[in-house]
Amino acid sequence: MLRFLSGLAVGGEPWRILSTVYGENIMISRDDDDEIWSVGEKREIICIGTQRNQKLRWKNPLGIEVERRRPDNTRVYSQERSVHGSMPTLALLFTRVAAKDSGMWSCHAGDQSLFTNVCVMDPAVFVTTETEVNIDPGRAITLTCEARGKPEPTMLWYRDGNLIVDEYVKGEPSKYKLMTKYNVHSYESLLTISSLEASDAGVYVCAAVQDSEFCSSNKTLDIILNLNHPPTILSDSMSENIYVQYDENITLNCETGGYPLPEITWFQQYSDGVKKLDTDNDWIIITEDNKSQLQFRVDNETVGASFLCTVSNKHGEAEKVFKIVPIIEPLAPDTIILANATDTTVTFKAYWDSIDDESAFPIEGIKVYYVKKSRAGGRKSESTINWNKAKVVILNGSNLIGDLDGIQFTLNGLSPDTTYFMLLRVYNDAAYSVLSKQVKFSTPAFPPMIEEPLIVERDEVNEETEKDDIVVVTEAEDLPGTTDRIASSEVSESSPISVDSNNFYALVFGVGIFVVIGGCMFIMKKMYKVAASALVFCPVIENSGGPPSFVAIFSIRYSISIRKIGNVKSFRVANGNRSEAVGGRRRRRRLAPPLQSDP
Incomplete structure (x- = not known):
């Protein structure tokens, strides 16, 4: 068994052990800094035997044995060492590492050898x-x-x-x-x-x-x-409403781009001018590179005020206005329309008819109440619906899609071919709105082949609100005053849903069955007028104790022969092995039961 020690020798300093590898066919490892040797460095690698009297030899990448002595013109040579006790030790020394030294060097002991990779670069x-x-x-x-x-x-x-x-x-x-x-x-x-x-x-x-x-x-x-370019403010809009509550600490953020780096300044705007703001007891301004923050507490002087973030460099300037707006109670939507429906999902759009900057309010989410018509009391008056039996869904964040005058939301997990009644409230940090008008809608019985909106009355909404995603489903709580409000509200009906083609074909098939049975009975009643053999198939219901099924179809075969004897007609009705002759006067015929073996 052989051991490798890879070392670094600089001048007269002792070599430093980088790694030790034991066993057969194991490569030597080095510190990351020493994976690549630089041209001109002084390096050495140590090979240590594990048995006494072993003869060790080093070979270069060409397989040529390295000389043990150092002639004056030799850069690479091997030298015996005794620093590892009585075990044989042979060092491979490089006085000046060169790029051509790169390759696989090997230490040999008898028929055993170990290899190590040397990489030299400038x-x-x-x-x-x-x-x-x-x-x-x-x-x-x-x-x-x-x-x-x-x-x-x-x-x-x-x-x-x-x-x-x-x-x-x-x-x-x-x-x-x-x-x-x-x-x-x-x-x-x-x-x-x-x-x-x-x-x-x-x-x-x-x-x-x-x-x-x-x-x-x-x-x-x-x-x-x-x-070099004029400054810009990194924002979608250069005017923003900041909705606040009294005694609340708020932070206004302003981020800019431009070169040279723009200077950022904060101002408070008044009717007769502006006032530059600096950090003091009322304001905290934190600016780092191209970002700045203005922090303050909301009070009577700041509610309704406007603040300017102004950025400038030698190429120009830009500004953004922040308007401090108190949060007010939101209003219920004026219009709710059905935008799309499948058998288990319905999408609505809610709109406010007249909202301007003065009456605007933020919307954090909506609370939806819905109940099936069967649970609402059947055909009873819709103004007496028991909303305590309704399901409640709270939607916000990415579950709402908003634009300037409305929001879009979706109800999931509904039952197919079912009529529902729905109410909703919108909410923000200030309060919940009053209940909306009652909406009646229905889901189709089957999923549509092509999903298209059932009603499209407004442009599609593109902008998503940036809120956390929360969906909560609970049982409804009591809604005081709901019945009185619903009684005076309008009912928004969903679009009519067409009858599915499968129901139509089932109806036609059923009518056809009755027509065939009626025809069979009519033919049997008029048999005495038939002048040839007839084979009649009638659908019947198996009477052998099995369940009724249209698959069980049996045939009744009648062989009718007509003879004329004088002025008297006679005929014979035969069914299987049973037959009965009928004379000149009409007699009631007895027919054998259907043959169970007929196909």
């Missing part, structure tokens, strides 16, 4: 590279990245973690152009960006990649591209 080093560049938009710029090393590094560019390539995109040339220059002692990569826009600003990463048969190295350098 690691890439970036030289004369500018790491921050400023330029005006609309122009083109060339970023340079220069590095030297051995083996020759491959130069790559990245933006936001994506490799930048110089190729056509959808038939259009790329806005990036790449070129490599070979200098005397280095390699230079050039990245040209044309038609600069604000979105082109940011960090570009230059990577110098070195690959060899035994190892690889990757060094990176960040280059920042700044575009």
Whole structure:
């Protein structure tokens, strides 16, 4: 058994043990910093035997044994050591590591050998590279990245973690152009960006990649591209209502973009002008880089006030208005329409007819009450529905889709072919609204083949509210005053639902059965007028104790012969082995039961 010790010797300092590997066919391991050796370093690897009198030998990657003595012109040699007690020890020493030393070196003891990988590189080093560049938009710029090393590094560019390539995109040339220059002692990569826009600003990463048969190295350098442009406020709207309650601590947030970095200033707006705000007992202003916060407590002076966040640099300025609005009790929706329905799901849209900035209120969620018609009292007056038997669903967050004048919501888990009654309240931090008008709706019996809205009276809603998702289903609580309110409210009916085609075909089939049976009875009654043999099939119900079924169909076969004897007609009715002759006068015929063996 052999053991490897990999060490580092610098000058006269004692070598440092990096790792020890025991057993057969086990590679030597090193610290991360020493996986790659640099050209010119002094290194050594120790091979230790486990038996006395073992003869150890080192071989290079070409399989040539390394000499044990050190001639004057030898960079690599082996040397016996006695620092590990009485066990044989042989060190492999590199006085000046060279790139050609890379490969698999092996230590041998008899017919046993162990291998270790040596990787030598001249690691890439970036030289004369500018790491921050400023330029005006609309122009083109060339970023340079220069590095030297051995083996020759491959130069790559990245933006936001994506490799930048110089190729056509959808038939259009790329806005990036790449070129490599070979200098005397280095390699230079050039990245040209044309038609600069604000979105082109940011960090570009230059990577110098070195690959060899035994190892690889990757060094990176960040280059920042700044575009001079006026400041912008990163917000969907430059005016925002902040709904508050008295004695509440609130925070206004303002984030900006632009270069040079804009200065952020807060103002309070009055009817006759504005007042600049600074941090004091009433206001707290926290600004870091391109973000700023204004914190204060809501009181009579701040309710209804407007605050300005102003950002500016040498290229321009921008501002955003925050209006402090007290939260008021929300109103119940004026109109509720059915937007879509399946057999188990119904989607509604609720609208408010006249809401302006002065009467606007925030909506945190809705509370929906619904009850089946069967539980509501059948055909009794709908104004006396017992809403204590209703289910309650609370919807908010992504369960609501809102626009400027309404919200959309969906009820799930309904029963097919069922009529329901529904009420709802909207709520916010201030209070719940009064109950809405009563809505009556029905689910279809079967899922639609193509899901389409049953009623579309408004444009589709695109904007989602940014709330936490909460869905709670409970039994309804008492709703005091509900009956009186419902009695005077309007009832919104859903669209009529068409009869399913399967029901129609079942009805036709049933009518056909009755027609066939009636025809059979009519033929049997008029048999005496028939002048030929007839085979009649009639559907009957099996009487052998099994359940009734249309599948049980038996035949009654009648063989009728007619003879004329003088002026008297006679005929014979035969069924199986039973027969009866009938004379000149009519007699009541007895028919044998149907043959169970007939198909």
